[in-house]
Amino acid sequence: MGFSVRKEDVRRDHENNPWQRKWVCSNQGFRRDNWTNLLNCKKKPRPITRTGCLALLRMNLDRTKNTWVAKDFNPKHNHELASKRELHFLRSNRAIPESIGAQKIDLFWADGISRRDYACFGDIMAFDSTYKKNSCNKPLLIFVGLNHHYRTIVFVVALLYDETEETYTWVLEEFLECMKNKPPPVVVTDGDHAMAKAIQKVFPTSVHRLCAWHLQNNVTINAPHPVFKSKFNELLYQYCTKEDFEDTWNRMVSEFEFEDSRWATTTYNSRRSWTECFLRGHFFGGLRTTQRSESINSYLSHFLMRKLKLRDLVGQVDKAIQSIRHTEREDEFISNHSTPQLPSNILRQYYEQVALILTRNMYKKVEEQITSALAYSLDSTNVSIDFRFYSLTRYEAPQHTMHS
Structure with a gap:
């Protein structure tokens, strides 16, 4: 808005409540002659900004609907408006109040x-x-x-x-x-x-x-039992089918008597926004x-x-x-x-390709995944309708088995 606004008139009823308000352009009216023709005035008068502009907005209060209604509006100015580069010099835009408690x-x-x-x-x-x-x-x-x-x-x-x-x-x-x-x-x-x-x-x-941190914190406050917290973390971070989630959650609620818990109900209703079985398949970049x-x-x-x-x-x-x-x-x-220092093993060509494509920070993260893969061998694969089940054995430690 390339002009400043000035409040000109407020009319009130017998209870001092405003029922009419009027705003005008800051260039409305003219400077009084008695201020321009003063004798022996030590201060020089300020530049004249009043041009007799007739732009205005008048609002009346409609008491039946308790809403303000525009009764008179004149958008036409008789002076040049400020450009975008000049807006911050206008009196209405000159400063932002330091205290905004009431605004x-x-x-x-x-x-x-x-x-x-x-x-x-x-x-x-x-x-x-x-x-x-x-x-x-x-x-x-x-x-x-x-x-x-x-x-x-x-x-x-x-x-x-x-x-x-x-x-x-x-x-x-x-x-x-x-x-x-x-x-x-x-x-x-x-x-x-x-x-x-x-x-x-x-x-x-x-x-x-x-x-995830806020969810775990809420569990600590509302359900501090260590067994419940452990099962909740499994639902939070480990993948399962939606049917398994429902069964596990119902057993948890029943076992720890949370049927009437408002927190448990709210947490369950928001399950699509936190449990792994509903979030699997979306890219999060490690951001949980x-x-x-x-x-x-x-x-x-x-x-x-x-x-x-x-x-x-x-x-x-x-x-x-x-x-x-x-x-x-x-x-x-x-x-x-x-260039990162590449390890000397059978997967060196994979490290070289990753180092060529990725930044150094991302290379470190992928290098950890490749190195971890070397520690396991695939034992078996079980394919179902919803997912594949892999059984991995740690190299030279068959007693350590991982399922994914």
């Missing part, structure tokens, strides 16, 4: 590099909004992902007014618009109900995975928790202070992100100008 203000930040990173590495995204280290004590929402160096990258940072479904819906819609309407295939969150509803509304095609987002929050604590003002927050967040990107450039340099 709804949401901030959304992303730059070109963030958008490029999301286009390349937006297969999975994690975020939570528990970090509130700013003078406004407002939730700072950080959208993160993984790059080809297996490092955390930041897609978006948002400072929210509150943690309601409406606010989360707004920030996810802004995210979609910023990222060319490309929703993330997988989203990992801490299980906030308002956030889950917003994800279902804005990202209906995305797989929503609940943070919101730890990446929480680690970024911890990293930001080196740049942000509790008394940090709102006007300085974005600058400090940008400074932190530039530091993260410096690490990525360092990883890129190491990958481009070094």
